[in-house]
């Protein structure tokens with residue numbers, strides 16, 4: 001059984017203070033969602049501009065709620081104030097739950113996770129929002145792997161209900177229960193999945209992207225593929241547009257992990273469309289150029 005149904009109740013203590021590492025597309029979204037549901041959050045990045053973008057995104061989502069009459073001005077201000085942007089690592093030390101959402105690079109993540117663990121109390125739990133990197137691999141850099149698991153949100157965080165909770169070889173049941181409780185408090189639908197490259201959803205999604213890349217190699221036009229998937233097949237977006245939303249850089253890193261984990265399922269093309277766009281620094285919507293131009 002690959003995906004476990006959460007039939008038994010998994011109540012555990014909720015975090016009093018959360019921290020999110022990385023204020024990009026995902027870290028910004030996770031911080032917003034945590035604050036919205038009443039769990040204050042320290043949002044840490046190494047880049048001031050990312051922090052500003054993360055805060056601006058939170059402000060714009062909160063303003064929309066207020067305009068629709070779903071939130072008072074006072075609550076909007078309180079929620080925004082409960083996100084504390086910072087460049088300072090030490091600020092995460094009071095958190096009892098930390099979600100790591102930095103770049104999809106195993107070495108960078110391992111360093112960030114180990115440095116963070118050293119700041120936390122023994123009781124704190126640490127989770128990674130990695131899309132594809134096995135949790136048991138990342139856990140090797142940690143002294144308390146039992147307090148660590150995957151917490152994989154989907155983009156855009158405020159709209160997508162699913163959160164994959166990934167149990168590594170050494171993850172304790174208590175850690176899973178606490179992260180399930182946190183995800184539920186955030187208004188999400190957690191599912192518990194076993195550990196492997198890509199977990200559950202990206203084992204489905206990345207072979208689909210690989211199939212799309214092979215179609216392009218065979219001469220298909222990405223605009224035509226997107227049009228068919230959207231207008232005729234009925235999906236909300238086609239693969240090229242979805243890759244731009246995900247981020248070509250993130251997809252390129254994730255694809256490398258998937259190709260290593262499942263070489264037989266990922267096709268054999270070197271320098272496919274994702275790799276070529278990455279080389280050209282066309283990272284998708286985050287820098288206004290990917291398959292499509294957004295300026």
Ligand code: NAD
Nearest residue numbers: 022024025026045046047050101102103104130131155246
């Ligand atoms: P992003 O490029 O938008 O943001 C990454 C952020 O991490 C940047 O702001 C960067 O400055 C920051 N960062 C880099 N090194 C750091 C460090 N040492 N400490 C603190 N911050 C650091 O990327 P993203 O799309 O938000 O992806 C982040 C993670 O979430 C990746 O692991 C990715 O695979 C995963 N993820 C992405 C998506 C998606 O659709 N984009 C969906 C699910 C999961």
